[in-house]
Amino acid sequence: MDSTLLKGLMVLERVVAADAPVGVSALARDLGLPKSNVHRTLSSLREAGYVGYDADSRHYYPSLKLAQMGNRIAARFPFQTALLPLLQQLVSGTGESAHFVYLDGESVMFACNALPPTSVASVIPDNLTLRWDDTAFGVAIASALPDHAVKSLLGAAKVDPMARARLDAARAEGVAVIRRHDTRRIFEIAAPVRSGWDTVIGAIGITGPAMRFSEDRLEVLQQAVRDFAEQAFAETARLRQADRKTAQETEKVTGS
Structure with missing residues (x-):
């Protein structure tokens, strides 16, 4: 398996599971990963449209794209x-x-x-x-x-x-x-x-x-x-x- 892909999925899962938008430091601490890795992964997920970013709090949250994907999966x-x-x-x-x-x-x-x-x-x-x-x-x-x-x-x-x-x-x-x-x-x-x-x-x-x-x-x-x-x-x-x-x-x- 591609370890980079697995890390990306771990980060995405944690963002989805969070009760509120979450920052790089909290994600790195929870997952036991370097902040630089988490930040790089979040940037890629954001570019792909899977997470959104709040510039004021510098926190990330699941995107509407994820919600739409979830609805399609649930329907089928x-x-x-x-x-x-x-x-x-x-x-x-x-x-x-x-x-x-x-x-x-x-x-x-x-x-x-x-x-x-x-x-x-x-x-x-x-x-x-x-x-x-x-x-x-x-x-x-x-x-x-x-x-x-x-x-x-x-x-x-x-x-x-x-x-x-x-x-x-x-x-x-x-x-x-x-x-x-x-x-x-x-x-x-x-x-x-x-x-x-x-x-x-x-x-x-x-x-x-x-x-x-x-x-x-x-x-x-x-x-x-x-x-x-x-x-x-x-x-x-x-x-x-x-x-x-x-x-x-x-x-x-x-x-x-």
């Missing part, structure tokens, strides 16, 4: 192939429908769903889009976002008055809960899924008919969803660690 990513086996495990453990959802602007999209083998179940179609505040999955994602992103979501027009309270509860408990949705007549339990790159990639959770919801089951279902989100995080962290190990080994080979 084979979620069914990648996530359906995991969701089926969650269905087996809870007896309820399982879903993976990702944030798209001020909305969330149900990218992948799995149903339990029962005649009475919550059915949510693939690619259904809802306002983030209209579902526990959107609240779960928002609960793990940086403060500036949450402020932007809460500042949008027509936000559900209950959104802030649900958001606070989700942050405290690590899981968002809607006991009975007024329109869909289902209960929803969801937790944010983090990546090994310190970012939130979506939310995973379950839904079921409101008539089947029970406070006695709530704690067990909440824990199941939390555990599953942690498993998803552990897998992405493992992949991230493997990438770092490969980069380090490549660095040794090319440097020798």
Whole structure:
């Protein structure tokens, strides 16, 4: 592998993962790289249109080009192939429908769903889009976002008055809960899924008919969803660690 390319990707990933625009010194410290290398890499990324630059603060941030690329990938990513086996495990453990959802602007999209083998179940179609505040999955994602992103979501027009309270509860408990949705007549339990790159990639959770919801089951279902989100995080962290190990080994080979 090209060690220069790998360094560039490491820098870009760190810029994307940062909660705010970040400077050369912070990046160099976090990545253990010389400032001159980081500055040179950022200059190349800026020239290619992958990062922007704030001249006043001398900090770098992800460009609109990256956001557009991410949207295109999300629209075409084979979620069914990648996530359906995991969701089926969650269905087996809870007896309820399982879903993976990702944030798209001020909305969330149900990218992948799995149903339990029962005649009475919550059915949510693939690619259904809802306002983030209209579902526990959107609240779960928002609960793990940086403060500036949450402020932007809460500042949008027509936000559900209950959104802030649900958001606070989700942050405290690590899981968002809607006991009975007024329109869909289902209960929803969801937790944010983090990546090994310190970012939130979506939310995973379950839904079921409101008539089947029970406070006695709530704690067990909440824990199941939390555990599953942690498993998803552990897998992405493992992949991230493997990438770092490969980069380090490549660095040794090319440097020798």
